[in-house]
Amino acid sequence: MxxxxxxxxxxxxxxxxxxxxxxxxxxxxxxxxxxxxxxxxxxxxxxxxxxxxxxxxxxxxxxxxxxxxxxxxxxxxxxxxxxxSDAIPRAAIFVSRQEHCLVDLLWRVRAGELPMQVPLVVSNHPDLRELAEGFGATYVHVPVAAADKEEAEAAQLALLRQHGIELVVLAKYMQVLSSDFLEALGREPAQVINIHHSFLPAFQGAQPYQRAWQRGVKLIGATAHYVTEELDGGPIIEQATVHVSHRDEVEDLIRKGRDTERLALARAVRLHLRRQVMVYRGRTAVFD
CATH class of the missing domain: 3.30.70.260 (ACT domain)
Incomplete structure (x- = not known):
């Protein structure tokens, strides 16, 4: 060592x-x-x-x-x-039903590529329990509905405190974190990194691949960024791109896009863990 x-x-x-x-x-x-x-x-x-x-x-x-x-x-x-450099932060991964970013992060942690521990995986669906537990993480299903979002986020914050979490990674967690949740995290040691399936600032919000296909773009990408109250507007850490053509359908864009999502998110988490990212005035300097 x-x-x-x-x-x-x-x-x-x-x-x-x-x-x-x-x-x-x-x-x-x-x-x-x-x-x-x-x-x-x-x-x-x-x-x-x-x-x-x-x-x-x-x-x-x-x-x-x-x-x-x-x-x-x-x-x-x-x-x-x-x-x-020898500090190994405890991270929680938030996920919905898509598994590709979760699997990639957990595999990289096991392989020693990402110097962090993942004791906790939180999801608004029960689907990925077996996968997460196979990597030794505690999997907690916290359903989120519009009527009880406040209670759900309170339960999530309690889990983060219970497990001593210092970093939250949103690995295709298809929920918008409330300003109250982010404000509470600000009083905790945790920070939040998200992966968005477009080359921001293009195609913010929902269904970016469908909108990219409708525009006939020749390049799609994924963006890993810190989470702020502005939807998909936080300081950008890492981006990855891939070429597409007129022959590609929406399903092809989604398939190709998953590769960029995995790569951009893993790179961003590694840069964060190695303290190579500095945030100032709503943007980042990345010493890579």
Whole structure:
């Protein structure tokens, strides 16, 4: 197993010398930098940085790094987030009846491609219980109807707390999360990633493949994004595309689209887990 590393994500007002100051701070504490990526958003006047360094030989004890990072961020009038590469977050996967994204994620977790645990799968249908339990996850069926959506979401939030969930992945969960649900999650440690079956911002909402076929598009795709109150409007993490032709029917678009959905969602989750995504002003910088 590789030596654990610390990962700093920092956003602050741009000014000369920031790269030198950040790398100098790591070096002054005996750190060996593994990766350093920076971006300046000229329009916003912001500097974004992701620096990863080995914990072995670092001069600060692990429990002292977070306060030191907070002091560094304050000095730069910015915001900093600290992560550790050996942290394995607990994730819940929300799903409806379609299994392809669920199977792909669970297989990648088992194969060691995605550094997370999946102790919980939540669905508004009972269909995929055997599949999820075959991968060792607890499967909970929470029916959702318009008349009792509030009660259903309260039950889901209780499950997330019970299982210590830090990340929620919507793997073809064909329900819109309410603003109250998202607000409650904001007070919890969980974050939410969704897969939408179109190349956003094109064909938002329901039945995007049918509408794409009607328009005669030659390229379809899938978009993985963080979930916000705006339907399919959250910050985009990853997108995948595939060519289609005039010979393809709607069923062909759906079949081809499933491949892009699996790929875009798996890539997005991996980028999130590796702390390569930074969200600011409703958009993302992805240091891949």
């Amino acid at each position: 590789s030596v654990p590393s610390a990962i700093l994500q920092l956003i602050c007002p741009d000014r000369p010398g920031l790269v030198s100051e950040l790398s100098g701070w790591v070096a002054a504490n005996g750190g060996n930098i593994r990766h350093a990526d920076h971006h300046t958003d000229l329009g916003a006047g912001l500097f974004l940085s992701r620096i990863e360094w080995a914990l072995e030989g670092f001069g600060l004890p692990r429990q002292s790094i977070a306060p030191a990072v907070a002091a560094l961020a304050r000095r730069l009038d910015g915001e900093g987030l600290l992560h550790f």
